[in-house]
Amino acid sequence: MGLDIVRLLELTGWRAFDVDDRGRVLAGSDETGSVQLVELSGEARTPLTELTGAVSGRYLPGERAVVVQHDTDGDERTQLSLLRLDEERTGPATLDDLEPVVRDPEHVHRLVGVLPGRIVYATNRRDDVDFDVVIRNLDTGEEAVVYDGGGMVLDVALSPGSRYVAVTIPAVRALSDQLVVVDTMPATASGRFSTLTERTEHARFTTPGWPDDEALIVTSNADRDRTGIARIDRRSGERTWLITAEEHDLTGWLSPDGTALLVHANDDGVSRLALHDATTGELRHRVRLPRDGWCGFPLPAPVWSPDSRHIALSFSAPDVPGDAIVVDAATGAARPVTDSTAQLADADLAVPEVRRAPSRDGQRIPCFVYSPTDPDPELAGSSVLVIHGGPESQSVRAFSPIVQALVGRGHHVLVPNVRGSTGYGKRWYSADDGRDRLESVADLADLHDWLAELGLDPDRAALWGGSYGGYMVLAGLAFQPERWAAGVDIVGISSLVTFLNNTARYRRAHREREYGTLATDADFLQRASPLSRATAIAAPLFALHGANDPRVPLSETEQITEAVRAKGVECELLVYDDEGHGLAKRANRLDAYPKALAFLTRHLAR
Template identity: 30%
Template sequence: MTSSASTPTTAAYGSWTSPVSAASLAGDRVALDQPSIDTGHVHWLEGRGSEGGRVVLVRDGVDLTPPPFNVRSRVHEYGGGAYTVAGDLVAFVDFADQRVRVLTVGAGEEPRAITPESDSRLRYADLRLDEGRRHLYCVREDHRGDGEAVAAIVRLEVDGDNADGGTVLVQGADFLSAPRLSPDGGRLAWLQWNHPNMPWDSTELWVADVTDSGTTGAKRVTGGQDVAVTEPRWSQDGDLLHLSDESGWSNLAAARTDGTVVALTAAEVELGWPQWVFDRPSFGTTDDGTIVCSWFDEGNGHLGTVVDGVVTALDLEGVAFDHVRVEGRTVVALVDRSDRSRAVVTVDLDRGVVEVVREESAFELPAGMLSTPELVSWTNSAGLTVHGAFHPPASAGFRAPDGELPPLVVRLHGGPTSMTVPAFSLDTAYWTSRGLAVLDVNYGGSTGFGRAYRERLLGQWGVVDVDDCATGAWAMAEQGRVDGDRLAIRGGSAGGFTTLAALTGTDVFAVGASYFGVGDLEALARDTHKFESRYLDRMVAPYPEGRDVYRERSPLHHLESLSAPMILLQGLDDRVVPPNQATEMAQAVRAKGLPVAHLEFAGEGHGFRKAETIVRAREAEAYFYARIFGYELADDVEPVEIDNG
């Protein structure tokens, strides 16, 4: 079906033709991450679906890491901090073997490994170069022994072979991160925490003197039980800047050279992000000591400065600002925008000039096709306010028949401590331009609204999040925005669990799509990686003492109450959520006689990276919705095998 923008065609919601194809989500699009600036050069990582998901380090638009190198760390499985630059010296982690390699820009040399072969049993992240001394500081995760991997902060010799895997500087805590060397090279700061805490629960900031053989005089500076300290950073005068949520909101603080710790801001706004990955900065300092930071205020993202304890937003386009780094009076950041794709940008603080360095996609929607998101809130069953963003259908070429309301896709972020922002994305436009509405839910447990909001999920995962999504969907239906009989829910990872829990625990949704979602919490508690191995102690209950709670919350054990079809999409190399969970869920739904589709993808892990996988998964999901909701999909897609369909 085609249409002219000047004379809209009347057609059912969901059946509209769209300029946003599934291939648009993976074709010329790249996934941008970890921008940085050094000696005036802007660097960033590009994940390229067209190259099988290979992540490339780019400098000023020129690739620094040639094929087949793939710049990704596997520490904590989520990685982060996989490269660092100092002048023309570059260090990075290659995903294939997890060895650290170095290269000199312009020298015409192949990257040289400086860590030993270990069959990926030695893994490195959060890299920091000390260029003058030719040292590299980083977090090392050692899988060579029995039991849990051992965390350490190590020092590598840039010009050595580091046959022992590096000089161990710090060890003993379950988890370590953020090794940061003082400007004079004499002291090392770091963060540490222990099971069952996650880094947004309870962390400690430590400092020690650096010696030739290691460190000495280690002492805790701040942090502790129920206080999350993140992002340590030395100032030029020796203060140790950091974020702390001791007040209930993540704000800036400084550990002075005299041993005192003082708050630099005290606003009811949220600075920083949950540290799922290493080296994700939200602030930096200019040469004159001005702090530039990003924050969230009721779901709105800002970038600004701190002067005399007051945060003042800069007049910039953007709804979220991530990976904020500062050099001189120039800021580089990863920015989400409301009308265009995510981009790496630089900001000249003196001239107020913003330059877009690289966009994730050059794709531009035709006039009239952009869905303008609206920040919304509603009340859940407990009478608490929940936040989200609503994206209505939008097409200049189509209108729906009189009286028809659109289907709604309730979309869940992962984590579950992440958050959603009202940003433009081709993912959203794929649905809205076809005539479906989208509701992004920042359910209780999400970041960006203070510690108390995030802690609503403690002991309540699978309860609070499900209720917040169900009440949000009904709120949109009761307000006449969407069709209450055509409500879908979709999510990946933790969002996949909430999707499955909503389909088994409520009768609100007519269909669901789970991407590598958790069906059996007990299996996840028994069979997952170190970083999250005790996560569920706080989110559900200690295990195995709380086994009954795990079974009660697991969708796989409540299929008797399931009344909605589902599609499950799973990578076969997933180390976070084992593929057998999707298999068991599909078998159970199939046995119950409900429509179910189960797609598996070889070579994909926890999150899809290959272009062909992204295309097939999205088209399969759209096909499934069309079959369940009863409209004719305009796209010519490969049919999906639907059991009981």
């Protein structure tokens, strides 16, 4: 039998943040209600933190210590602290037990690297907008700013001797990056920075790694539709492709010793992993995961141990809440160190069918279709479309308590990757940029037109989405009011104009690359905003938001719910004072999601 939403939300999931040379895993567990650090060593599980919000962290190489990254109630102004594991403690560490390292609650401090005795972090404390890269000596407290060239720093990698620092920052176009190399000991000040790519190039340059001081290995789709793995000469910028695939996006993570690559192939929302030689690109081993599932973003990225012998993975599948896995780099053998499926002995969770929905222009929209096995007769034929956020993101074949609860109640659930989604090449993820924004919204109409072919009732279809997915929910209700019976909006954008005006300062320029700028595109942004067509909304709306959301301010939800209520349309709004961009705390999810599901049951029943 299936599980109800309460039990699904109470399932414990695991993720892997780091692994040390002895194979010990620094994991995250949400058993206590928010993600806290736990060390996994053999059969032992040692809880490390007990903070009020979700945390992440990394081991400090060569020491029994963890660098802990934490914020306050989802405000995303992350702070950095040190937890020494060789000190006796009677239980998990609270905030008072942590040694402050970088504490300035007015700004963001994001951990981007760990070195023996040092950390590397990105911070916007200089002007609240641009991010600088800082190396801090943990013994002396001395800091060196190694990059202050502006932009929202994405990836950082230090060369083997730490002389060169590679930094990726957003370029002019959405999902395009510029790769900058900083020489920390230049002969002249003018020689400090060198750009290996152009700001105008429509290409990604991510996950940089240094096999030596002379070149970088990066994930890129320069002059390609799909991402592959390339070597870039530090001096000339010349690129040599090591590993490519015409049918899949690839991502590569270089081992610390510079000899091996873990390569991830994105196979329609399923992870395929392999180990390759970093010099030749030759295949060494395929990594066999427990089943078809996912171990990429938004889960923590795979991480190598300092000695390059182990790789820690975070893994999830539609019927796997989340586990930590350690890969032996010498053989490719994958060893789960947790088993979240042990909680599901009496459960029958749904696994999706992979489909392609026809669209108005002959394109095929990737979609995962979850079908109930024994639907309530009152809900038979109903459907809910669950749209991912981003928009530069992707729905994958991973566990979702919301999807499983909806299916368990008797709804068919469609999880599409509309235009703008990653994982299907550059052309697809660029198809909604700027003034093409409403092309992704039009995909919702195409999906609705497809419902009858699936044997579903077009009059009992609803939308569910968070963040950009929340924008899609509101846009579907506003631009296609005749099609949708209800909508659930979670921290969604109601006006692209007020969103860009009010989002955190460091995010505005970053988001304007995707949506268009207020200076040149305000007219279109206004037309593409659900708030501008709020009077057309006829379907009941359920909305929820975190009061501390720095990305999509609470005002976005408040203004659309006020407009819908003014029309006399049913509208429920839940606001959580201790949350940010989404619901990180189980207590709040247990309050919000059963109400949202009951709302849909009420409006989609026969």
